[in-house]
Amino acid sequence: MCAAHSRHKAHGRRKAPPYQPKPRPKPLIEPPSPPILLTPLVACSPGTAQDVLWHIAEYAPRLRKWLIANPSATPAMLEYLAQVGGPDVARSLQILLESLESRALDAIAHDG
Secondary structure, three states: OOHHHHHHHHHHOOOOOOOOOOOOOOOOOOOOOOOOOOOHHHHHOOOOOHHHHHHHHHHOHHHHHHHHOOOOOOHHHHHHHHHHOOOOHHHHHHHHHHHHHHHHHHHHHHHO
C-alpha cells in the first residue's frame, strides 16, 4: 500500500458519533390517577366501563347507591354491593327490587 493511500485512508475515516442512550421510563410504583372524576353521573351511566364501575364499588362507598341505578350493573356487582353496604345502599336495593317486582306483576296481569 502506498504512503499517499495510507494517509488518505486515515483521514477519510469518520469518527463514530458519541453513544447517547435514550432514557428508559421509570417503572410505575403506583397506577396513574383515573382520568375521570368519579361522580353520581359516572356511577349510574350505562356507558361507564365495568372496570370503572368496580373501582367505584370497591373504593367509593358514597357512590355505591348510584351503581344500583345503573342498568349495566351486573348481578355479581349488585350482590357485592348488598354485602359491603354503604350510604343508602340498602334502600336503593329495596327500590330496585320493588320496581322489578312491580314490572313482573304488570307483565303477568297483561298476559293473563
